[in-house]
Amino acid sequence: MNLTDKDILKRYYLIVVLFVTVALAIVYQLFNIQFNQGDYYTELAQNTVYKNFKIEPNRGNIYDANMNLLATSVTKYEIRFDPISVTKSNFNTYLNPLSDSLSKMFSKSSAYYKNKLKKARALNNRYVFIAKNLDYSEYIRIKNFPMFNLGAYKGGFIAEQSTVREHPLGKIGRRTVGYNNVGLEGAFEDYLQGEKGQRLKQKIAKGQWKPLTDLNQVEPVDGLDVISTIDVNIQDITHHALLAQLEYFEAEHGTAVVMETKTGEIKAISNLGLSNEPGKYYEKRNYAVYEPHEPGSTYKLMSLVAALEDNVVDTSTVIDTENGRLKYFDRTVYDSKRGGYGKISVAKAFEVSSNTAFAKMIYENYKNQPNQFVDRLKMMGLDQKIGLQIKGEGQPSIPHPNDSNWYGTTLPWMSFGYGVSQTALQILSFYNAIANDGVMVKPRFIKAVRDRHKVIEQYTEPQITGSVCSKETAKQVRAILKNVVNRGTASNIYSPRFSMAGKTGTCQTEYWVESGRYIASFAGYFPADKPKYSCIVVIHKPNPEKGYYGSTVAAPVFKRIAKKIYSDTPIEARLPRTKLNQLQLTEQDNYNQVLNKYKTIMPNLVGMPAMDAISILENLGLKAKLFGEGKVIKQSLAPGKSVKENKQINLVLG
Numbered sequence: 001m002n003l004t005d006k007d008i009l010k011r012y013y014l015i016v017v018l019f020v021t022v023a024l025a026i027v028y029q030l031f032n033i034q035f036n037q038g039d040y041y042t043e044l045a046q047n048t049v050y051k052n053f054k055i056e057p058n059r060g061n062i063y064d065a066n067m068n069l070l071a072t073s074v075t076k077y078e079i080r081f082d083p084i085s086v087t088k089s090n091f092n093t094y095l096n097p098l099s100d101s102l103s104k105m106f107s108k109s110s111a112y113y114k115n116k117l118k119k120a121r122a123l124n125n126r127y128v129f130i131a132k133n134l135d136y137s138e139y140i141r142i143k144n145f146p147m148f149n150l151g152a153y154k155g156g157f158i159a160e161q162s163t164v165r166e167h168p169l170g171k172i173g174r175r176t177v178g179y180n181n182v183g184l185e186g187a188f189e190d191y192l193q194g195e196k197g198q199r200l201k202q203k204i205a206k207g208q209w210k211p212l213t214d215l216n217q218v219e220p221v222d223g224l225d226v227i228s229t230i231d232v233n234i235q236d237i238t239h240h241a242l243l244a245q246l247e248y249f250e251a252e253h254g255t256a257v258v259m260e261t262k263t264g265e266i267k268a269i270s271n272l273g274l275s276n277e278p279g280k281y282y283e284k285r286n287y288a289v290y291e292p293h294e295p296g297s298t299y300k301l302m303s304l305v306a307a308l309e310d311n312v313v314d315t316s317t318v319i320d321t322e323n324g325r326l327k328y329f330d331r332t333v334y335d336s337k338r339g340g341y342g343k344i345s346v347a348k349a350f351e352v353s354s355n356t357a358f359a360k361m362i363y364e365n366y367k368n369q370p371n372q373f374v375d376r377l378k379m380m381g382l383d384q385k386i387g388l389q390i391k392g393e394g395q396p397s398i399p400h401p402n403d404s405n406w407y408g409t410t411l412p413w414m415s416f417g418y419g420v421s422q423t424a425l426q427i428l429s430f431y432n433a434i435a436n437d438g439v440m441v442k443p444r445f446i447k448a449v450r451d452r453h454k455v456i457e458q459y460t461e462p463q464i465t466g467s468v469c470s471k472e473t474a475k476q477v478r479a480i481l482k483n484v485v486n487r488g489t490a491s492n493i494y495s496p497r498f499s500m501a502g503k504t505g506t507c508q509t510e511y512w513v514e515s516g517r518y519i520a521s522f523a524g525y526f527p528a529d530k531p532k533y534s535c536i537v538v539i540h541k542p543n544p545e546k547g548y549y550g551s552t553v554a555a556p557v558f559k560r561i562a563k564k565i566y567s568d569t570p571i572e573a574r575l576p577r578t579k580l581n582q583l584q585l586t587e588q589d590n591y592n593q594v595l596n597k598y599k600t601i602m603p604n605l606v607g608m609p610a611m612d613a614i615s616i617l618e619n620l621g622l623k624a625k626l627f628g629e630g631k632v633i634k635q636s637l638a639p640g641k642s643v644k645e646n647k648q649i650n651l652v653l654g
Helices: 003-034 038-049 086-105 112-121 136-143 148-155 185-186 233-250 295-307 346-352 355-366 370-379 410-415 422-434 471-487 555-567 577-582 588-595 609-619
Strands: 050-055 071-079 129-133 157-166 197-203 209-211 225-228 253-260 265-273 318-320 325-328 331-334 343-344 439-441 448-453 454-458 464-468 501-508 518-526 535-540 623-627 632-635 648-653
Touching: 071 136, 071 185, 086 112, 086 136, 086 148, 112 129, 129 136, 136 148, 136 157, 148 157, 233 253, 233 265, 233 535, 233 555, 253 422, 253 555, 295 346, 295 370, 295 410, 295 422, 295 471, 295 501, 295 518, 318 355, 325 355, 331 410, 343 588, 346 355, 346 471, 355 370, 355 410, 370 410, 422 439, 422 471, 422 501, 422 518, 422 535, 471 501, 471 518, 471 555, 501 535, 501 555, 535 555, 588 623, 609 623, 609 648
Parallel strands: 623 648
Antiparallel strands: 050 197, 071 129, 071 157, 197 209, 225 448, 253 265, 253 535, 318 343, 325 331, 439 464, 448 454, 501 518, 518 535, 632 648
16 A cells, blocks of 8 residues: 555654653653652662661670679671772882781781782772671770771771670570570560661672771660579589489489579579480570479479368378279379388378378368369469569469369379479479468569669569468478488488478379380478578489489489588678577587588588588688598687688598
């Protein structure tokens, strides 16, 4: 089809109009960008070249109760160099002196640094790595090197800081001190974290960002310090006592906790689990806080308190253990003693830890109304979390008659700690309440929050959460708990030098998977008559060929902790002269009482092993000189005499 001139002309005009329209649109868009959106695109361009980076503040320190560092933030510096920002004259003048200085500070030769810096300048590398992980003194030293001392613009000096969390105690108590969202670090994050700062950086080659100046735009604000209740001396004692036992019995894991009776302050908490390296243990998880387990016979205290509070028995009620075997439906309760214990009182049944006696006591008195027993346990708070400051507390469990898994054997088995579960710290809190006249005190991990030397918050008053029983009931069971150590299942840890009270526990675990795996435990307090500390030790899956009973595996750890605390942490510093005159220091009990309370008088060391005597003298700040071998038969300073630090005491051994 032929096109006329008129058609061609129409198409020409159409194309011209189209081009003009596009041109006008472009002009309009340029005008719009330039004048209406100019600020936006300018900022966008700037942001692709300049950017504010957050600077992490130093976290607050965590201290123990005596102001020993448990965790602290250390500033580390990474040093880089921008050779392009340095003039040619300055670069040539200071290259050799700078290379010599770097060589002296680090292990490489001066020629190495000279070649590295020259090559970086030739390649336009504006972010040359020099060193990292420098402390503050090293940072100041390198900052004053030739060329670097000219600053960021003239000297090309680039320093970037970061913070590293360090633990002076190493891995001792690491899970309690914590990290990230764990332990004290996580519980008191709001205090410790501080406020972030800002630093402006410029984007350079290869996606790297270079600080524009040596100074921050906004300085970070360091976090507040947290003063914990932990005592590093007691923590060290607890850690090593637990570790030694885990290693000997080849256990899977274990925990030990020491709490101050009146205040609820946690003085030590050790959690050790088996590592991938055979026979080695480390702070793997906070078992004391998070891990509920069947307590075994330590739960007999809860059963006894419930029965006494409900007045279904008293401590003199006689129970027939028959032949040490008692059948309920299709299951049989056994006593550890073959043939049983015959007819014994409730108090004696607790001392010897008779399963049959406790099963009969609880079943016979509550079988027609099992909810009464369960409700009593719940009234004592045994089904509730403590509500700890540290996150991750495990949920305790008590079965109820309305549950679908309640069987005829549930009630008698509950009496000696099967079918129920609690964490070590929840069990300890109950024992601590008994030591505290039945008053439950909430465990506490923090004493104060400070901004350097200024106290921001202080926690001095114990947090009482209620009573688990009457004062009379607490008094009765305390006498029985003392007899457990004096003549019962824990008589192997009895010592005439210091008094302890508590209960052993042995519980078979994972019996549906494998036999011969146990949880050994001991919970109690000391001194028995005037409790100052409560303590629990729980050891999971010891080698049964070496031992698995609570008395054999866990109780000795309790004794080591108690003994060491007795000798290392006197309660008072001075002894009034009037009181000194009244003491009959020849009596064993009296001198031990004095030994544990006063630092300014000489104790009676006669009859003690040499190492124990040395430990006591060193704790008093005295020096010991030994003559002979064996136990102490004579001491150069008589018991009851005043002593001063650094005095030498001669001990004759035989």
